Amino acid sequence: MGKRVVVIGSQWGDEGKGKITDYLAEKAEVVVRSQGGNNAGHTIKFNNRKFALHLIPSGIFNPNIINIMANGMVIDPKALLSELDMLKKEGINDYKLYISNRAHLVMPYHIALDELYEEIKQDSAVGTTKKGIGPAYMDKVARIGIRVSDLLNEESFKKSLELSLNFANSILKSYNKLIFNFNEIFTQYKSIGNILRPYITDTSVLLNKLIDENKNILFEGAQGSMLCLDHGTYPYVTSSSPTAASVPLNSGINPFSITDVVGVTKAYTTRVGAGVFPTEFEDDISKKIREVGNEYGTTTKRPRRIGWLDMVVLKHVKRINGLNHLAMTLLDVLTGIEHLKICVSYNLDGKEIDYIPADYNEYQRCKPNYITLPGWKEDITHTTNINDLPENCKLYLNTIEKILMTKVTILSVGPDRTQTVTLKNIF
Numbered sequence: 001m002g003k004r005v006v007v008i009g010s011q012w013g014d015e016g017k018g019k020i021t022d023y024l025a026e027k028a029e030v031v032v033r034s035q036g037g038n039n040a041g042h043t044i045k046f047n048n049r050k051f052a053l054h055l056i057p058s059g060i061f062n063p064n065i066i067n068i069m070a071n072g073m074v075i076d077p078k079a080l081l082s083e084l085d086m087l088k089k090e091g092i093n094d095y096k097l098y099i100s101n102r103a104h105l106v107m108p109y110h111i112a113l114d115e116l117y118e119e120i121k122q123d124s125a126v127g128t129t130k131k132g133i134g135p136a137y138m139d140k141v142a143r144i145g146i147r148v149s150d151l152l153n154e155e156s157f158k159k160s161l162e163l164s165l166n167f168a169n170s171i172l173k174s175y176n177k178l179i180f181n182f183n184e185i186f187t188q189y190k191s192i193g194n195i196l197r198p199y200i201t202d203t204s205v206l207l208n209k210l211i212d213e214n215k216n217i218l219f220e221g222a223q224g225s226m227l228c229l230d231h232g233t234y235p236y237v238t239s240s241s242p243t244a245a246s247v248p249l250n251s252g253i254n255p256f257s258i259t260d261v262v263g264v265t266k267a268y269t270t271r272v273g274a275g276v277f278p279t280e281f282e283d284d285i286s287k288k289i290r291e292v293g294n295e296y297g298t299t300t301k302r303p304r305r306i307g308w309l310d311m312v313v314l315k316h317v318k319r320i321n322g323l324n325h326l327a328m329t330l331l332d333v334l335t336g337i338e339h340l341k342i343c344v345s346y347n348l349d350g351k352e353i354d355y356i357p358a359d360y361n362e363y364q365r366c367k368p369n370y371i372t373l374p375g376w377k378e379d380i381t382h383t384t385n386i387n388d389l390p391e392n393c394k395l396y397l398n399t400i401e402k403i404l405m406t407k408v409t410i411l412s413v414g415p416d417r418t419q420t421v422t423l424k425n426i427f
């Protein structure tokens with residue numbers, strides 16, 4: 001029987017999903033991206049080479065894997081072209097890629113609107129990646145979006161571009177921003193459409209066929225559950241739902257078809273962009289974590305904010321995703337830290353709570369309650385067997401497993417494919 005495994009980020013993104021997906025992809029036959037766009041940045045390292053992917057699924061380096069960009073994504077055609085160019089330059093020519101005809105497009109004016117909305121929000125700016133993600137989803141919801149299928153038909157493209165561009169230009173004009181020219185965009189994107197044409201198809205039909213054929217399918221999450229539009233730290237979230245629940249909707253499969261959900265979590269926590277982050281701290285230890293863990297954004301190069309592991313967050317994320325596996329990354333980064341803290345609950349105005357308050361101000365008032373565990377000094381970057389880990393390292397893992405009641409199935413002790421400890425085979 002084929003399995004349909006969802007890999008999601010259990011924190012605020014950048015948990016190392018790229019590495020875990022790439023690792024699991026060895027046994028997968030299909031890799032699917034189903035939400036978000038090039039706000040994502042997935043770093044993959046193998047054979048001493050390093051690749052950053054933003055739109056294209058992580059299975060692209062394996063010529064046998066079918067890669068699908070599904071309907072829930074918002075795709076910037078220009079960004080996609082430059083990613084395809086990057087692959088070409090790197091000598092990666094043998095791949096299988098399919099793009100949903102129902103996915104929406106990110107247009108250049110969406111990027112201008114993303115910048116404008118951030119500017120208008122001033123102190124309340126979200127700290128978006130400025131890739132036009134939010135405004136593209138706004139057009140989708142307002143039913144003025146442009147879909148990939150429109151690119152293939154001149155009449156449809158003309159009509160949908162007119163509608164979407166007029167709205168955008170009227171907003172940009174009212175804030176004295178540069179407006180965009182219809183003809184320029186029309187001509188340019190029509191030709192991009194022709195380049196992309198061979199990849200475009202009904203990916204829901206394709207996926208369902210692959211499910212019927214019992215293929216092992218991997219759904220590669222982008223961002224993290226705490227950035228979910230519904231269940232994250234609204235309004236400091238992204239504009240899609242990076243949860244397992246969104247996968248069926250965003251890829252056109254039935255909800256019963258998911259067999260496994262892998263939550264990827266760092267051994268600590270990071271966040272880029274603005275927004276509440278209870279376990280955040282700034283001292284020599286956080287600086288060390290940032291440097292050793294190379295905690296700088298893949299997409300925006302911004303230094304990431306650093307915090308201790310937060311079990312309230314992980315419990316929340318387990319609740320909404322139904323995690324049955326935990327994949328822990330960057331455990332090696334904690335090596336050499338004398339005392340490791342884990343947040344087990346919050347203190348909200350004198351009361352202990354273990355859930356995430358919906359009210360943003362309430363969440364901001366939450367102070368973490370920590371337990372402290374002893375750290376380890378031994379190098380673990382070459383460990384391939386769980387039994388070889390230092391006792392304190394095992395204690396750290398066991399404590400997390402006990403609190404979350406979920407087993408660590410995959411452990412990453414370094415960026416390379418080979419630096420992975422498998423505790424149970426998922427496929």
Ligand code: IMP
Pocket residue numbers: 012013014039040041126127128129130131132133134222223224227236237238239272273274
């Ligand atoms: P947007 O998705 O560009 O609209 O940004 C909204 C928020 O999500 C900002 O805080 C971003 O930093 C964050 N974000 C978006 N994509 C990612 C990602 O792939 N990793 C980490 N944070 C992200």
Ligand code: MG
Pocket residue numbers: 013014015040041042298
């Ligand atoms: Mg990332």
